[in-house]
Amino acid sequence: MNPSEVAAATEGGAVVLDLRPPRPFATEHLPGALTMQFNRADLADRAELMLPQELRLVVHAEPEPIAKVAVEILLDAGFDVLGHLEGGLKAWRVEGRPTETLPLIDVDDLHGSLAAYTVVDAREGFEYRHAHIEGAVLFPPGEAWERADELPARTPLAVVCGDQTRSAYVASILRRRGCDAVLVMGGMVDWLERGYPIERAAA
C-alpha cells in the first residue's frame, strides 16, 4: 500500500501495526500506530494474545522483507490485514504526512521523578509479584486493549516491563487512547541492577 492508501485506510478505522524495534518506533511512527515485536517464531501467538481479532491492520516494518513476511504470518493467523506500508517511513515523510513520537526515559529518570508518574507495569502477575516498583499498576499486555480506559488520562504514565518490548506495546495502546504515556527503556532489569527500591507480592 502506498502512503495515501494507508492514510485512507486509517481514516476508515484501520490500525497501523508497527513491527520495528522500540527505539525507532519511539523516534517516529505513523499516527495512532501500535507496536509489537516481530519474530517469525511467535508473531502469530503474540498477536493472538495481545491484539483484538476484529482490528483491521496495516503493517509497518522495515526493511520491506520483514513487512511482507509479517503480513503473511498475520493473515495465516486469521487477522484482517490490508497490506503493508510500501517504502516505509521515508515514503510517508516525502508526502509530508504527520507522524508521532513516543517519549523515552531511562530508569534513572524514573527514579529521580517517581512522584510525577503513575507506573504501569506491563508484565505478567508472577513477574510483578516477584518484584515491582512501589505503587505500580499491574497491566499485562494481553489485557491492555480492554483495560486502557481504566488509567488516568491526565497523569503521566511511565510504562515498564522486563526490558522495553511489552512496555512499548502497552505504551502505544495508551497513547492511542490519548493517555500521556512514556516508555521506560531498560525496564525492571535496569531498575533492579541499579538497586532501586522494590516491593514484593500483592496485586
Add this chain to the structure above:
Amino acid sequence: MIFKQFRYEPLFQASYLLGCSRAREGFVVDPIADLGLDFYVLEAADQGLDIVGVLETHVHADFVSCARELAEMTGAPHYLHEAAEGLVRYEFTPFGDGETLSVGQIDVQAIHTPGHTPEHTCFLVTDHARSDEPWAVLTGDSLFVGDVGRPDLLVGDQALDVFGETERAELQFRSIREELFTLPDHVEVFPNHYGGSTCGGVNMSGKASSTISFERRFNLALSQPDAAAFASFVRETAKPFPDNYQWIKSYNLGLITKDELEGARRA
C-alpha cells in the same frame, strides 16, 4: 550477546550476526548473496536486532558478497579496512587497524591481518556484559580451523597483485603468528570458511569453530618453523582454485556489474 553463525554449505562459507540483546543493535559480517538479503534482514529481526553495520573481513574471491546491497537496504554503513581504498570502485566506510565498532556492550575491534588480501582484517569480539577480555575472533580467510587462507587468489586482478605469492604467504604467516596467536588462549575462532572450501588447503577441518590455543598447538600450516617453510607448505597443500574466482573477485571489487558476472559464469 547475540551471536549466530550462518553456514552456506555448498561453498562451506560462514557469515555472522552479532549484537547486543539489550541495545537491540547488531552487525552482519561477510554476508553471502546465495543466502540473500531477506535471509539476513529476517534473521536480525527475529533476534530483535536493528542492523547498524555491515562488516567485511576482506573483498572475497570465492563467493558473491551482498554487503553493498544489505547496507543499502538497511541504511547501515558498509565497513571495510582502509587498505581497500583505491582497490574497490564503490563507496564504503573505512576503518583502521585497532579501531573499535560498538553496539551496546559489544565491542568489535579491527585487527589488520594482511596476507590473503592486503585489506584483510579479523574482528575481535568482546562482550562487556560477561568480561572485559575478548571472547571470540572472526578470522575471515586468515586463520582457518586446521588450515590457513590461501595467499594466491589475487591473480585474476593484476592491479591488486602488489606482492609476489611468497611475500604474501610470509605476510599471512606473520599476521597470524603476531596478531592472532598472541591473543588469550580462551578466545574462540570463527572463520569465514571450513571443510571443503577452496579458499584453504587440504587440512581444513569440517568443524567451523575452534580456539586460539587449539590452533596454536595443532594447526599444521602454522607449525612450520619459518615463513619460507610455511609458504611452501601452503603451496603444496593447496586445493584447486575456486570456480570463477577472477570474475567473482572483480564483481566484489565493483569492477564489473552483476549482469557481467552472470554472463561470464554462463560462458
